Structures are given as structure tokens and as C-alpha cells.
Amino acid sequence: MTDARSHRRHERLPRTAKVIAAFTVVFFCLPFIGLLWRTPWTRLLDVFGDSTTRDALWLSMRTSITAAIVSVFLGVPLAWTLASIPFRGRNIVRSLCLISMVLPPVVGGISLLFSLGRSGLFGRYLDDWFGFRFTFSSWGVVVAQVFVALPFLVLTVEGALRQADPRFSEAARSLGANSWYAFRRVTLPSIRSALIAGTVLAWARAFGEFGATITFAGNYPGTTRTLSIATYLSLESDPGRAMALSIMMIMISFVVLVSLRDRWLSPTDGARS
Amino acid sequence: MSLNLEFDVRRSSFTLHARFDCVPGETVAIIGPNGAGKTTLLKAIAGLVPLDDGSIRLDGETLDRASSDDFVEPDRRPIGMVFQDYLLFAHMTALENVAFGLRARGEKVAEARRRAKALLESMNIADCAPLRPGSLSGGQQQRVALARALAIEPRVLLLDEPLAAIDPASRHELRANLSAQLRSFGRIVLLVTHDMDDVRTIADRVIVLDSGRVVWDGPVTDDGWLPR
Numbered sequence: 001m002t003d004a005r006s007h008r009r010h011e012r013l014p015r016t017a018k019v020i021a022a023f024t025v026v027f028f029c030l031p032f033i034g035l036l037w038r039t040p041w042t043r044l045l046d047v048f049g050d051s052t053t054r055d056a057l058w059l060s061m062r063t064s065i066t067a068a069i070v071s072v073f074l075g076v077p078l079a080w081t082l083a084s085i086p087f088r089g090r091n092i093v094r095s096l097c098l099i100s101m102v103l104p105p106v107v108g109g110i111s112l113l114f115s116l117g118r119s120g121l122f123g124r125y126l127d128d129w130f131g132f133r134f135t136f137s138s139w140g141v142v143v144a145q146v147f148v149a150l151p152f153l154v155l156t157v158e159g160a161l162r163q164a165d166p167r168f169s170e171a172a173r174s175l176g177a178n179s180w181y182a183f184r185r186v187t188l189p190s191i192r193s194a195l196i197a198g199t200v201l202a203w204a205r206a207f208g209e210f211g212a213t214i215t216f217a218g219n220y221p222g223t224t225r226t227l228s229i230a231t232y233l234s235l236e237s238d239p240g241r242a243m244a245l246s247i248m249m250i251m252i253s254f255v256v257l258v259s260l261r262d263r264w265l266s267p268t269d270g271a272r273s
Numbered sequence: 274m275s276l277n278l279e280f281d282v283r284r285s286s287f288t289l290h291a292r293f294d295c296v297p298g299e300t301v302a303i304i305g306p307n308g309a310g311k312t313t314l315l316k317a318i319a320g321l322v323p324l325d326d327g328s329i330r331l332d333g334e335t336l337d338r339a340s341s342d343d344f345v346e347p348d349r350r351p352i353g354m355v356f357q358d359y360l361l362f363a364h365m366t367a368l369e370n371v372a373f374g375l376r377a378r379g380e381k382v383a384e385a386r387r388r389a390k391a392l393l394e395s396m397n398i399a400d401c402a403p404l405r406p407g408s409l410s411g412g413q414q415q416r417v418a419l420a421r422a423l424a425i426e427p428r429v430l431l432l433d434e435p436l437a438a439i440d441p442a443s444r445h446e447l448r449a450n451l452s453a454q455l456r457s458f459g460r461i462v463l464l465v466t467h468d469m470d471d472v473r474t475i476a477d478r479v480i481v482l483d484s485g486r487v488v489w490d491g492p493v494t495d496d497g498w499l500p501r
Binding site for chain 1: 316319320321346348349350352353354356360362363364373374375377421425
């Protein structure tokens with residue numbers, strides 16, 4: 001959007017809307033102000049530098065980035081199917097795939113535990129046949145994170161695909177591209193913004209994941225104790241440390257979200273000329 | 274060697290009844306009012322719209338038959354199409370747009386780019402090669418779209434209002450250019466247009482569609498006589 005256009009939109013905005021918007025911003029900021037006020041700033045560097053924090057941070061980064069990548073690989077074909085094939089029961093399938101977004105994460109964790117956990121319906125076979133367990137494994141963390149993060153990517157990408165002009169894909173098909181090639185080379189680049197936004201949102205959700213992870217994968221230092229879990233555990237024993245870890249998570253998330261600029265959040269780039 | 278059309282496509286407001294043949298070297302103009310089924314006709318030939326009845330055959334090979342599983346996917350048809358608004362891929366340069374079909378058909382990058390470059394040169398727009406469609410004029414976009422369709426060396430070329438988006442001042446020159454390109458193409462061309470000057474300058478034969486039916490099918494004579 002050009003500056004002139006954004007200026008015009010700004011001028012048209014009613015005063016009431018501006019007041020409510022300002023109140024909302026304050027509402028969002030208050031908890032952070034409270035946290036900043038109580039943070040033991042002198043301990044910050046010590047907490048950031050100790051090995052348990054580094055382990056938890058490294059684990060969180062590793063698993064959340066993996067979860068975001070897995071979400072792209074699973075979520076894009078799902079979004080494509082939901083956006084383009086009007087099959088019977090599509091709404092039910094979509095609701096099932098998005099339900100983890102509205103569930104309390106701990107419910108997601110319990111569901112995963114009873115399906116993919118060591119004694120779960122499917123998990124027991126993974127253990128019997130391959131000796132593989134998600135519990136107390138970093139892959140368990142990734143699965144829990146994907147479970148809660150995937151809907152953010154699917155929703156964002158499906159919305160963009162619905163708005164994308166299907167004629168560009170037809171043009172690609174007429175030139176000799178099979179549907180997969182046309183999607184990869186023409187449709188997907190045309191919704192690049194939404195794909196990036198969806199991936200970053202999925203990453204952010206995975207990075208902050210707590211309930212499903214601790215329920216399903218457990219809490220084992222270095223393997224499943226992510227930064228969120230470490231923060232929660234510190235709250236009882238050492239609240240100052242919990243505040244320092246919270247500051248660290250806020251800083252990381254804030255930097256990533258600030259880098260998700262407006263233009264990446266526009267619905268589609270459009271493949272049009 | 275011909276394109277044989279004998280099919281129906283049902284739409285909400287009309288049913289297209291296509292019953293005619295085209296032979297190589299022939300440029301057939303399809304004219305008619307909006308909603309007559311002109312674009313549907315081209316899309317059906319390209320395989321982008323399913324037939325409800327009948328069949329499409331090219332050089333004896335069935336491309337599509339409604340009553341059976343005979344259906345050649347759009348990407349397997351030897352048919353090139355220039356779409357209305359050109360539909361150039363905005364994230365690719367002109368050269369990449371022209372090379373797209375060759376790459377999609379498995380051509381190596383270097384060879385695809387070499388052939389795309391040669392085509393752009395033959396159309397006097399070699400300078401446009403590194404530019405994105407957004408930086409091109411309407412006329413340049415039209416030529417890139419034509420080059421993109423010709424790059425795959427189709428046996429049938431479908432043109433959907435290729436000059437409609439061109440400003441009147443440039444249209445005359447581009448029409449002459451298009452006419453020359455199509456003459457050297459020498460295969461089957463179907464040209465949808467609203468402009469009678471396009472028909473007189475470019476086409477050998479004119480088909481008038483109205484509400485999905487062919488109401489006129491005849492040659493464009495030397496004196497430019499056309500159906501009233």
C-alpha cells in the first residue's frame with residue numbers, strides 16, 4: 001500500500017475506533033510492562049548464559065523450526081486440497097484438521113499420548129516393531145508442536161489459495177506443466193506472502209508450545225524440556241529466573257514478528273502482470 | 274491432418290455446440306457477442322473445460338471424448354494458447370516466461386533459455402528478456418505471451434483476444450506483426466476477437482458464434498467481405 005493510500009485510510013477512521021484500538025494496544029502491553037517492572041535485570045545475563053537455559057533454547061529453536069518445516073510439507077498439500085476440491089464432507093475434514101487450534105493444548109497432548117504414546121493405540125506398535133518412542137524424545141516435542149501449529153499454516157495458505165486467480169494455473173497447464181509443476185512454479189510463488197506468514201505463525205505457535213509438549217513428550221532436560229517448559233518449572237523454584245526466561249522468549253518472538261512485515265501479511269501477491 | 278471439433282459444453286447461460294473442422298495453414302477467427310461461448314470453445318480445445326458430449330480430434334488422435342475415458346491432459350496436448358490479459362507469470366522474467374513451457378516439458382535449462390532467447394529475438398523484443406511483466410508495455414506483453422505459446426511448438430495455436438488490451442495507437446503495428454508471425458507459423462490458428470480489423474487482416478475464415486451456436490462459417494474474401 002502506498003503512503004498516500006494509507007494516509008487516506010487513516011483519515012477516514014472514526015475517532016471511536018482509534019480510541020478502542022489504543023485501549024487494545026494498552027491491554028496487550030500491560031502484562032509486559034508488569035513483567036519488565038519485576039524482572040531482575042542484574043541476573044539477566046547470568047540466566048541467559050547458563051547451560052540449562054542454552055540447552056532449553058537450543059531445543060526450542062531446533063524443534064520449532066523442524067515443526068514449521070514439517071507443517072509446510074504437510075499443510076500446503078492439505079490447504080491445496082481443501083481450497084480446490086469441493087468434496088463431500090470438506091467442512092468436516094477442515095474442522096477436524098483445525099480443531100487443535102481451539103482445543104486446550106493439554107487436551108491435544110492427552111490425545112497424542114493415547115494414540116502415539118508408548119502405550120497408545122498406534123504408539124505401542126512403533127515401540128514393538130521399531131523400538132521407537134515419542135515420549136521423552138525430541139521427535140515427540142516436534143509432533144506435539146506440529147499438532148498445534150499446523151492449523152495456522154493451513155488456514156493462512158488455504159485462504160490465499162482461494163483468492164489466487166486459477167487462470168494462471170490454467171495457463172501453466174496449457175504450456176505443458178502437470179498440475180504439481182504448475183502449483184509449485186506458478187501458484188505457490190503467487191501466494192508467497194501468505195506462505196511465509198503461515199510458516200512464521202506456525203513457527204511462533206510451535207516455539208511457544210507448552211501444554212501438549214509436556215503432556216505428550218514429557219519434561220526431560222536437553223531432550224524435551226523446551227524453553228516454555230523450563231520457564232514454567234522455574235516459576236515455583238526461582239521466579240526471577242522465570243522472568244528472565246520470559247524476557248528471552250518475548251525478545252525472540254518480537255524480533256521474528258516484527259520482521260514479518262506488512263507486505264508479507266497481504267493475502268496474495270497475485271501472479272498477474 | 275486436421276482439427277475436428279464435434280462437441281457440446283453446457284454452461285449456466287448457454288450450451289456451446291461446436292461442429293467444425295480446421296486444416297493446417299488456416300487462421301480461423303471466432304467472433305460473436307459476449308457470452309456466445311468463444312473463450313469456452315478455446316478452453317475446451319485446450320483441455321481446460323470438460324466436454325458434456327462429443328469429441329475433439331487432432332490429426333486422427335482423440336484428445337477428448339465425453340462418452341469414454343479418452344482424455345489427453347492439457348499439458349500433454351500439442352496446443353498453445355495466448356490468454357486474454359496474457360496471464361504472464363509476474364514473478365518470472367520475460368525470458369523465464371517463454372522458457373516455462375519448455376522446462377515444464379523436460380527441456381534442460383540452458384537449451385530452454387537458448388530457444389526462448391531466439392524467439393524473443395525473432396519478435397524484436399530481445400531487450401525485454403531480463404524484465405518482469407510488470408515493466409513491459411502492453412505490446413511487449415502481447416509478444417512475450419505469443420512467444421511463450423509458440424515456444425512449445427504447438428500444432429494448434431489458440432489466441433483469446435490477443436490485441437484487446439493494446440491501445441489503439443499501437444494496435445495497427447502489432448496486428449501486422451501478429452499476422453506475419455501467424456503466416457510463418459503455418460499450422461492451425463483459432464483467433465477469438467471482437468475487432469473486425471483483426472478478422473480482415475489476420476484470418477482466412479470466420480466463424481460467428483451466438484448463444485453457443487455457429488450461425489456463420491465462411492471465408493474472409495479478398496475484398497474483406499464479412500457476415501453482416
